[in-house]
Amino acid sequence: MKIHRIDRYRVRLPLRIPFETSYGRLTEKAFDILLVTDELGNQGIGELVPFEQPDYIEETIATARIIIENHLIPLIKDADIHHPKEVSLLFNEVKGNQMAKSSLETAIWDLYAKRNGTSLKTYFNETRTKIPVGVSVGIQTDLAKLIDQINEYVVQGYQRIKLKIRPGYDLKPIDAIRNKFPDILLMVDANSAYTIKDISYLKQLDRYDLAMIEQPFAANDFLDHAQLQKEMQTDICLDENIRTLKDCELAFSLGSCRSINLKIPRVGGITEAMKIVDFCKERDLLVWLGGMFESGVGRALNLQFASQKVFKFPGDISASDRYYYEDILTDPIEIQKGKISVPNGFGIGVSLSQETLLKYGLYDTLFIK
Template sequence: MMISRIERYRVRLPLRIPFETSYGRLTEKAFDILLVTDELGNQGIGELVPFEQPDYIEETIETARIISQNHLIPLLTNKEITHPKEVADLFYEVKGNQMAKSSLETAIWDLYAKRHNQSLKNYFNKTRLQIPVGVSIGIQTNLDELLNQITSYVEQGYQRVKLKIRPGYDLEPVQEIRRKFPNLALMVDANSAYAIEDMQHLKKLDIYDLAMIEQPFAANDFLDHAQLQGELKTKICLDENIRSLKDCELAFSLGSCQSINLKIPRVGGITEAMKIVEFCQEKGLLVWLGGMFESGVGRALNLQFASQKIFTFPGDISASDRYYYEDILEQPIEIQHGEIHVPEGLGIGVTLSEKKLLKYGLHETIFIR
C-alpha cells in the first residue's frame, strides 16, 4: 500500500474530574487524531497522546507534531508498505520520539487491517472478547472523597484500583483503603516521586498486600530500582523506564522489577510492543497494559492489543465516561460487570464522530501525495 493522505484533528477534551499525580494536575487532555489514507481510499486512525508538558517523559505533543511533520512523514513518502512491521524500520533513523512514531505506526496497523477486512485483534495470538479492567485514581486531598470514589468504581465493577502517591501522601491513604477494602486488588503509582534515600519509607508499604508499586524512582534508575526490589516482597513495576525491548532486557537482567506497565505509545507502536509481550512471556515477567488518558481511539487500540490472553492483570483501560464527559466516537466504550467488550469492527473497531471532532478539535491536512 501507498500512503496518499494524512489528516489531523487537534482535539482538547475537558476532564470530568481534575487528575493529580506527583508531577502535576490535569484538567483537560490535548491529543491529535491522525487519519492516514491509502491509494485505495482505506483510512486508518491513530492517536498522538503526549502531554503538553515534558513531565511524564521528554516528549510533548508539540515536539511530537514537529518530529512527525518534519522527519517521520517524509520517511513514508513514496514508500510501498507491504506490512505495518516495516514502519518501525523506516522510522529507525529518527532517535527516540516514540509517541510520535506510535501515532503513525498504529494508524498504519489500523489501515492495514481494514484494507484486508480484518479486526486488528486477528493479528495477535490467543485473543478473547471481554477484557477485565482497572481504574487509576489521582491524588485526593480529602480521604473521605477518595474512599467514596473507590466505592463508586468498585460498584461499577472495576476489578483493580491504582492510586497515585507521592511523599507525604502514601501510607495514610493506602492504610485507609485497606481498612475499608481488605480484599481489593490495589496498587500504587509514584511516577518517579521518590529517591533511593526513601527506601526505608517505601518498605513500609510491604504490609498492605499491594499488587505492585509502580515507578517509585526516576526513569533511568535501573540500578536503584533493582536495589529496592531486592528489599521488597511487593512487586516493583516499571513504566517510564520502558521505552523498548532493550529496556525490558536490561531491567530483567538487573532484577529491577517483576512487572512491566506496557504503553504502546511509549514504546513506539504495536511492533515493539509485540516484542516486549513475547519477552515478558518467555521470562515470566507480569506485563499489563497502561493508559495515557486516551480518547476512544487509543482506548479501542488498547482493547484490541489487551485481548491477548497473556494480559491477566486488569489494565488502565477504563470506560469512556471515566475521564471525559463525552468521547469522540459514535459509540462510547462502556464497562459491564467489570469488563469491557473488545470492539468487533474492522481495524480497531470504532467509528469517529465527525460532529464531536469538530466540536472539540481543529481539522487540518498535513500530507497529500
C-alpha cells in the first residue's frame, strides 16, 4: 500500500474531574488524531498522546508534531508498505520520539486491517471479546472524597484500583482505602516521586497487600529499582523506564521489577509492543496495559491489543466517561459488569464523531500526494 494523504485534528478535551499526580494537575487533555489514507481511499486512525509538559517523559505534543511533520512523514510518503511491521524499520533512523512514531505506526496498522477487511485483533494471539479493566485514581487530599470516588468505581465494576502517590501522600490514603476496601485489588503509582534514600520508608507499603508499586524511582534508575525490589516483598512495576524491548531485557537481567506497565505509545507502536509481550510471556514476567488519558481512538486500540489472553492483570482501560464529558467516537466505550467489550468492525473498530471533533478540534492537512 502507498500513503496518499495524512490529515490531522488537534483536539483539546476537558476532563470531568481534575487529575493530580506527583507531576502536577491535569484539567484537560490535548491530543492529535491522525488520519492516514492509502491509494485506494482506505483510512487508518492514530492518536498522538504526549502531554504538553516534558514531565512524564521527555517527549511533548509540540516536539512530537515537529518530528512527525519534518522527519517521519518524509520516511513513509513515498514508501511501498507491504506490512505495518515495516514502518518501525523505516522509522529507525529517527532516534527516540516513540510517541510520535506510534501515532503513525498504529494508524497504519488500523489502515492495514481495514484494507484487508478484518479486525485489528486478528493479528494478535489468543484474543477475547471482553476484557476486565481497572481504573487510575489521582491524588485527592480529602480522604472522604477519595473513598467516595473509589466506591463509585467499585460500584461501576472496575476490578482494580490504582492510586497515585507522592511523598506526604502515601501511607495515610492507602491505609484509609484498605480499611474501607480490605479485599480490593489495589496498587499504587509513584510516577518517579521517590529516591533510593526512601527505601526504608517504602518498605512500609509491604503491610498493605498491594498488587504492586509502580515506578517509585526515576526513569533511568534500573539499578536503584533492582535494589528496592530485593528489599521489598511488594512487586515493583516499571513504566517510564520501558521504551524498548532492550529496556525490558535490562530490567529483567538486573531484577529491577516483577511487572511491566506496557504503553503502546511509549514503546513506539504495536510492533515493538508485540516483541515486549512475547519477551514477558517467555520469562513469566507480568505484563499489563497502561493508558495515557487517550480519547476513544487510543482506548479502542488498547482494547484490541489487550484482548490477548496474556494480559491477565486488569489494565488502565476505563470507559469513555471516566475522564471525559464527551468522547470523539460515535459510540463511546462503556463498562459493563467490570468488563469492556472489544470494539467490533474493521481495524480498531470505531468511528469518529465529526460533530465532536469540530467542536473541540482544529483540522489541517499534513501531506497530500
